[in-house]
Amino acid sequence: MRYRRHVFVCTNARPVGGKPSCGARGGVEIAAALQRAVATAPDLVGAVAVTPCGCLGPCFDGPTLVTYPDGQWLAGVGEADVPAIAAWLAGGPLPDRLRYDWDDDDEPSG
Amino acid sequence: MRYRRHVFVCTNARPVGGKPSCGARGGVEIAAALQRAVATAPDLVGAVAVTPCGCLGPCFDGPTLVTYPDGQWLAGVGEADVPAIAAWLAGGPLPDRLRYDWDDDDEPSG
Numbered sequence: 212m213r214y215r216r217h218v219f220v221c222t223n224a225r226p227v228g229g230k231p232s233c234g235a236r237g238g239v240e241i242a243a244a245l246q247r248a249v250a251t252a253p254d255l256v257g258a259v260a261v262t263p264c265g266c267l268g269p270c271f272d273g274p275t276l277v278t279y280p281d282g283q284w285l286a287g288v289g290e291a292d293v294p295a296i297a298a299w300l301a302g303g304p305l306p307d308r309l310r311y312d313w314d315d316d317d318e319p320s321g
Numbered sequence: 322m323r324y325r326r327h328v329f330v331c332t333n334a335r336p337v338g339g340k341p342s343c344g345a346r347g348g349v350e351i352a353a354a355l356q357r358a359v360a361t362a363p364d365l366v367g368a369v370a371v372t373p374c375g376c377l378g379p380c381f382d383g384p385t386l387v388t389y390p391d392g393q394w395l396a397g398v399g400e401a402d403v404p405a406i407a408a409w410l411a412g413g414p415l416p417d418r419l420r421y422d423w424d425d426d427d428e429p430s431g
Contacts, residue, residue, distance in 0.1 A: 212392040213423045219329060219374060242375075264329060264374035279389030282322040313323045 212280060215258040216300055220245060220276040220288075222263040232266075233273035239263070240290050241274055248297040259300050272311060286311035322390065325368040326410055330355060330386040330398075332373040342376075343383035349373070350400050351384055358407040369410050382421060396421035 220242035224234030232238075242263040249255045267275045272286040276296075283305065285296070292309060299305045330352035334344030342348075352373040359365045377385045382396040386406075393415065395406070402419060409415045 213387075213394065214392075217387070217389065217392075219372065222375075260378075262329065262374050262377060264372050265332075267372065268370075277323075277327070279327065280392055282324075282327075282390055284323065 214260045216260075216278050216281070218245065218259065218261045218276055218278045218300070219264040219267070220261065221265070221267045221273060223266040223270075225270075230270050231273065232270060233275055236274050237288075237290055238274045241276070241288055241293065244290050244293040245296060248293055249300070252297060252301065254301050255297065269311065269313070275311065284311040284313065285309045324370045326370075326388050326391070328355065328369065328371045328386055328388045328410070329374040329377070330371065331375070331377045331383060333376040335380075340380050341383065342380060343385055346384050347398075347400055348384045351386070351398055351403065354400050354403040355406060358403050359410070362407060362411065364411050365407065379421065379423070385421065394421040394423065395419045 220238055221233035222238040222242055223232050225232035242261060246261045249259050249261055267277060269275050269286055274288045275284065275286045276288060277284045288309060295306050330348055331343035332348040332352055333342050335342035352371060356371045359369050359371055377387060379385050379396055384398045385394065385396045386398060387394045398419060405416050406419070
């Protein structure tokens with residue numbers, strides 16, 4: 212396992228007027244802020260990777276991210292949540308408001 | 322764990338003349354072909370997700386992908402390898418030529 216934790220942040224952008232998209236709701240800024248937070252935290256740098264990615268599926272609940280190998284999904288993320296996410300990546304608790312549990316009825320979409 | 326396997330394929334594009342990039346060497350086409358292969362395989366659809374992503378780090382060895390939760394890295398992937406990768410995702414062996422093991426000297430880059 213190259214990284215202790217690999218975070219993928221949806222930065223997918225959709226045209227205005229259709230389905231919401233993480234990229235249009237702050238995903239790009241969240242990914243950059245999280246990369247910066249990791250790069251400046253001695254206990255995270257080199258151990259945690261943050262990679263922007265395409266559509267993760269729960270578009271209406273975004274901005275969305277997923278971390279592996281644990282497979283934890285986060286949704287409704289804002290840039291203001293980045294310090295709490297970094298603290299969680301360093302071993303702290305995950306705030307309940309950010310936790311996303313897939314409903315079996317949810318249909319992943321591309 | 323929402324998916325049995327989540328595949329992230331680097332589609333990062335860099336300007337011509339600099340460091341190579343997966344997006345300029347077929348990453349986009351590989352991601353699309355793998356999405357199609359998964360969508361049309363009854364034992365993979367719904368269980369395996371394929372998401373394009375930004376830079377994964379080993380730019381000189383790309384096109385690159387990583388799968389989770391197992392944390393297996395693949396490099397030097399071509400579109401012609403997609404059937405073999407789909408067969409691996411369905412439980413077959415991973416061809417040695419595609420296996421990528423990080424050297425500790427490798428420096429991840431964004």
